[in-house]
Amino acid sequence: YLMEKEVIGAVGFAVGYKNDNISSGLALSLFVDKKIIIENVPKTIKYLGITGIPTDIKEVGEIKHNLTDEILTPDEDLPMRMGGSISVKNPKEFGTRGLLLTKDKKQFLLTCYHVLLMEFFPNKTLYEGLPSRLAEYPSSMTMPLVESNTGSIVYGCYDSNNDFAIVKVDNANALVNGISSRRFKGFYDSNTLPSLLNKNVITAGAVTNMKQGKVLDTNGKVILTNTGRRFENVVVTEKISKPGDSGAPVIDENNKVVGIIIASDEFFRSYILPVHNLLILNSYRLN
Numbered sequence: 001y002l003m004e005k006e007v008i009g010a011v012g013f014a015v016g017y018k019n020d021n022i023s024s025g026l027a028l029s030l031f032v033d034k035k036i037i038i039e040n041v042p043k044t045i046k047y048l049g050i051t052g053i054p055t056d057i058k059e060v061g062e063i064k065h066n067l068t069d070e071i072l073t074p075d076e077d078l079p080m081r082m083g084g085s086i087s088v089k090n091p092k093e094f095g096t097r098g099l100l101l102t103k104d105k106k107q108f109l110l111t112c113y114h115v116l117l118m119e120f121f122p123n124k125t126l127y128e129g130l131p132s133r134l135a136e137y138p139s140s141m142t143m144p145l146v147e148s149n150t151g152s153i154v155y156g157c158y159d160s161n162n163d164f165a166i167v168k169v170d171n172a173n174a175l176v177n178g179i180s181s182r183r184f185k186g187f188y189d190s191n192t193l194p195s196l197l198n199k200n201v202i203t204a205g206a207v208t209n210m211k212q213g214k215v216l217d218t219n220g221k222v223i224l225t226n227t228g229r230r231f232e233n234v235v236v237t238e239k240i241s242k243p244g245d246s247g248a249p250v251i252d253e254n255n256k257v258v259g260i261i262i263a264s265d266e267f268f269r270s271y272i273l274p275v276h277n278l279l280i281l282n283s284y285r286l287n
Contacts (some may be wrong), residue, residue, distance in 0.1 A: 009033045011223060019058050025251075026052035026197060033225060035059045043247065061266035062251050066095070066205075066246040067116050075138035075206070080111040082249045083179045083204030086111050086167070086211035087268065089150065093137035096206040098260040099184070099275065100177040100287040107172040109137065109151060109274070111247030112157040112262055114260060116165040118154075119215065127165070129155035135167045136138070142206060160232045163262045164278050177287050179204035184286055187257035189276040193218045193235065201237060201252055203261060205245025213270070215239035220269045224263055231262065235272040239264055257286065271274040 004010050012031040018024035030041060035057060044052045075084040086109065087094035095115030095152045101108045116135055117127050129152070136148035151169040158164075169175070177184050179202070187198065196215045204210045217236040223229070241248060248261040250272050259274040278284060 003019075003028075003030065003041075003045070006235060007032060007057075008036060008040065012221075016056065016058075018054050025054070025091050025105065029058045030055060030057045032057060033062060060268065061262055062188045063222055063265045063269075063271075064243075065112075066222060066228045066241055066261060075143050079174050079176045080137070081176045081178050081204070082184075083206065083209070084137060085206035085244070086115065086135055086137040086247065087137040088116050088118075088153070089134040089136055090142055091136075091139055094141045094203070094206065094244060095246040096204075096244065096261070097137050098247045098249045099173060099257065100175050101166070101279075101284040102287045103282075103284045107190065108136070108154075108174075108284065109167040109171050110278070110284075111135075111160065111164070111165050112163045112168070112260065112273075113165045114163060114262075115246050116153050117156045117158070120158075124182055125158045125242040127153070127166060129154045135165075139206075160230055161273075161277055163231070163273055166213055166284075172287070177253070178255075180210055180253040182238040182251065182255045184249070184251060184257050185255045187254070187275055187279060188259075188281065190233075190274075193258075193274060193276075196235065196252065196258065200241070201235075201250050203240050203245070203250045203270075205241055205247045205248035205261065207242045207244035208248070211240040211241040220271070222263060223225070231271065231273070233242065233274065234262070235259060235274060237269055237270050237272060239270050241270040 009032040016029040018027040084099040151167040155166040220236040
């Protein structure tokens, strides 16, 4: 905590090798969003009586929501599986549809608040259907020659533990809760998430399609460069996403749902919002 106050632009700390050279021995790695010419950090520190621990400042680049306006052509599979594109009607950006849910015998699509409710964030953190807004999937930005399905955006929540938007769909017959040949089977809750550490997870985004990477942290924190928004209790993985993948479902190798992609940095990491707080606290079910 004391070091965090001293380091300009600090985004995290870890134990690593000085200059990534194993022969240099262990050091305290200080991650910053951008290096500056003069760093207010000593070359070594003392901690719990141990003196002379080397320090090493590493630049990690910007951490942003995965939004894009690039024209792509996913969504060509029928029936449509999770991982295809979704956007507001007449979009400027698109994201990825995450999960098909049910509640009170009605069917809903899940994606990110920042994908469908961009005009409201970061000032308005709760959306409950007014003004009336429509989502389309696939997005006309990614499949401009295909007639899109539409649904009403009925709920959204955006805070340190939430980045969810819920879309009511009248006809979900064309949707399959799965990616490629994988059908989803249950989800992780707060008690079982720690078991994911160092295991591989799989995602499918509207841009990246299927990608696999290792879980690096199951209780991480991230501050987004473009909004300054701080998220807590996120799962951190090797980079498995690109802009346009926000909302993409993430599952383990047994098809159990972890959460949805919310952000990534430029080179190394993706950040996943667990879905257990939405499913358990708000009574939605995996379809």
